[in-house]
Amino acid sequence: MNLDPICASEGESMRGTYTVILKCKEPIRIRFGRLGRANLPTGYYLYTGSALGRGAVSLEGRLARHKRRSKRMKWHVDYLTSNSKCQFKRAICLVSSDRLECKINDSLSTKLKVQPILAHLGAADCGCRTHLVRVSQRSGLANLLAQLWTVYSLFGNPHLV
Ligand SMILES: [Zn+2]
Numbered sequence: 001m002n003l004d005p006i007c008a009s010e011g012e013s014m015r016g017t018y019t020v021i022l023k024c025k026e027p028i029r030i031r032f033g034r035l036g037r038a039n040l041p042t043g044y045y046l047y048t049g050s051a052l053g054r055g056a057v058s059l060e061g062r063l064a065r066h067k068r069r070s071k072r073m074k075w076h077v078d079y080l081t082s083n084s085k086c087q088f089k090r091a092i093c094l095v096s097s098d099r100l101e102c103k104i105n106d107s108l109s110t111k112l113k114v115q116p117i118l119a120h121l122g123a124a125d126c127g128c129r130t131h132l133v134r135v136s137q138r139s140g141l142a143n144l145l146a147q148l149w150t151v152y153s154l155f156g157n158p159h160l161v
Helices: 059-067 076-081 101-111 141-153
Strands: 016-024 028-031 037-040 043-051 086-095 114-116 132-135 158-160
Touching: 016 059, 016 076, 016 101, 016 141, 028 076, 043 059, 043 076, 043 101, 043 141, 059 076, 059 086, 076 086, 076 132, 086 141, 101 141, 141 158
Parallel strands: none
Antiparallel strands: 016 043, 016 086, 028 037, 043 132, 086 158, 114 132
16 A cells, blocks of 8 residues: 655645545434434444645645534535544545546445445535445454555555545
């Protein structure tokens, strides 16, 4: 695995697709805006998105936002990343200006055992069922990263963050 951090030689300007791994250490009952409430058991959750702009909408800017607890609620995943019972663990990303988030999301959902939480969760801007899922297989973080790495490698050269 390539463990080099992605480096921003030209400021926050990288574009790409990413999956963040979140962990709920305790069960959470959470309201995802207008989509409604859901009970989230402990375990790992994956959110797959893309950041194809500059500054705040660059890959670096977007990942920094996911790591930050304090933010205005803009996307469904924000309700999870701002919750104190939910931890940002790692992210995997692919630097590319191609719009790959739905393809990678689709590939992840077939190669890993995942469960949807609510229909359209994290997928307000596309036709996918969801981009925010619970990992239903029993696996540790290293195993999960290895599986994500395998899927991402189908699309290019991934990096771990
Ligand atoms: Zn999609």
